[in-house]
Amino acid sequence: MTQNPAPTLAEDVVLLLLDDQSGTLLPVQEAAFKCALAGATLMDLAFAYRIDTDLHSLMVSDRTPVGDPMLDRILKRISNHPEVSNAHAWVEILSSEEAGIIREQALARLVEHGVLQRHRKLPGLFRAHRYTRVDGAVERELKGHIRDILHSDDIPDPRDVALICLVDACNILADIFPREEIEQVAPRIEQFHRMDLIGHEVTGTIDEARRAIVLAVRTRAARFGKWLAALSLGGGLAAVATLLVPRIPMPDRFGPGLFELLWSDETWQQWSGYTLLGLSLAGLLVALLMKTPLLVRRKSHDWWPLMHVGFGAGCVLALFAHTGFRFGINLNAALMWNYLALLIFGALVGISMRRTAWPPVNAALNRLRRFSIKAHLLALLPLPALLILHLLIVYLY
Template sequence: MQVTLAEELVLLSLDDRTGAPKEGVGTAWAAAGGLLAELVLAGRVEVADGRLGVVDRTPTGDPLLDGRLERLDEWIAGKRPGRAKAGDWLTKDRATVVRDTELRLCERGLVTEERHRVLGIFPVRHYPEADGSVERALRERLTAVVLDGDEPELRTAALIALLHSAKLHRLAFPDLPRKQVQPRFAEIAAGDWAGESVGEAIRNMQATMAAVIAATTAATTVAATVS
């Protein structure tokens, strides 16, 4: 079963038994970057100098990607020429990308949706594993590349670059210290494994995420100082 980079990231982020999310903020950024990278790989979108352009509106056949392509096309159309910045799109898309991806995983039968209420009031959705075959194959691929030193094919390299950029190493290798796997992640992320447009999509995700986190941290520090 061929799944998107975003679906792979979300699968790694969900607890298999409880379906509870792990590393939610980083996963959202990485998944948004993953969908954008997928559209670039599919030849539908280009990223150049931090700006986005739709170059082919033909559906890919994947509902998750095609929905994003339509949204992105509409969003770009509402911008003035040259103002469709990749960072702005990623910031917008991260708000809904995980939820949309979880629903797609449900449609594929890889997870099931369970609804709960916290304190009997607040609704919460969890997504425990229903079919673990895709995630097992994914983890075997990551182990072969990161721990055994195999050369990654394009999609695995892109996934590793996204995980590294969002500092999600523990999602892939929860039982290993980060310092043991980070050098190999960094090596692959820095490699010449994809066209410039795909690499730029991932670098934009990383830069935008870093900027938002820095701004949030600064605002929190100011608020704490004032109080």
């Protein structure tokens, strides 16, 4: 009987993100997950003494294969591109181009080891798979181990410190452990980030690499965060304003005023309506493409969440142009409420992606994000039907 090879840090990241109750992967922020996987792979290479990195540079110190096909492939890629010379750049490349493959490989290894089970999502319709836990012991063991480290005063294993620092840098620690627990161990986590492990089974080179990779991951994970939150906040506030602001009175002066054209002229109504429909479809398309595994492997789509939120904010403006804050009655009112719910919950998802320096706030934001994602998807469900009926009313009558 052959013994299972030691798990990679990427596998540990995946294991940590298994939901205790359902056994499925937690719906963490996609970009943060990818950064964690990229950072974990670089960290594994550093622990294997194959790369050497500090805050300014990253170089291959040993081209000898590690023995793990995934790590060896990444090592070869780094060796072939000496011009890309620092950890920030490699975290960016790996998180955008390799994260999907790293995740699939990690999941495949966990399936192989009997930890997870793989199911096809809607057989024949999508290529993506869904994973559920088979053996919870491994996951419980890892989480228990991390919990012990966080609650004790012992000097931890450098690999565990790296794992904790990585997931914390990506702000997904609050997705894994309860809020109260994170609040309790926050000083200890901070201590890990500052911890000097030289002399504790690792050299100064690895310790420096850890710091550089964690910093790169943190920077990368926070990329677009401000923009995403700002755009979401703006769009969300505009959508809420639609509910609260008094309806703009129709102009009572004859003449081609802008509002008169917008809300009375059929041609303008059609333009604003189809603009709204186009923006909505574009937003939906971006969301679907972000979830397509094929695309994840081949293309960088870090901009795409921003694009998705951008289309959402554009929808708020188009909605104003089309309706002028008016809800109408019956089906039109239902469509308006539904659309606003979609926009507001979407904006809440974007806002809740922002991370702060306070773990309790982050934990609350995580809860808000999970709820908002569900509500956003739920609001999406009746929208096509309402839109089709809205269009049919116009063209059938």
